[in-house]
Amino acid sequence: MTVLAGCNIDNLMKTMMMRHFTTALAALVLLLAGLSASAEELIVEFKGSGNRTTADFQVRGPWILDWRINSKYTRMLSFDLDLVDGRSGVLKGSVLRTKSLGNGVRLFNESGSFRFRVNGSFIDWHLKVKKLTLAEAALYTPKSPR
DSSP: OOEETTEEHHHHHHHHHHHHHHHHHHHHHHHHHHHHHOOOEEEEEEEEESSEEOOOEEEOSSEEEEEEEEOSOOSSOOEEEEEEETTTOOEEEEEEEESSOEEEEEEEOOOEEEEEEEEOTTOEEEEEEEEOOHHHHHHOOOOOOO
């Protein structure tokens, strides 16, 4: 056993190693907790302006559409967003109709191949499709219309 100025080097080394191990373990626990906190997975993201039909995408339900629309203009706006079957092009339904700027989310439980048909002159839009777990979908509560 080595003793230096009244200190036991072996005990000092063990203490330092234990502190490093504890710090590394704490960092690992925080990392894993962050990964499991949300299983939300980005499937596809579309950005654009004006009128367009997006590329098709595949998704299994449940999933959400996280949407945002912006513009330099504040009057005479109209934004329509439809969900279209990715293979046949048949309209599945209206997702959003608005005359004001904003953002929101919409839950879907259907799986398949889809596209979005966007009609929004002078509007910049940003659409994100995110896969959810069943537990996350169960927590989703839509806002009531204004």
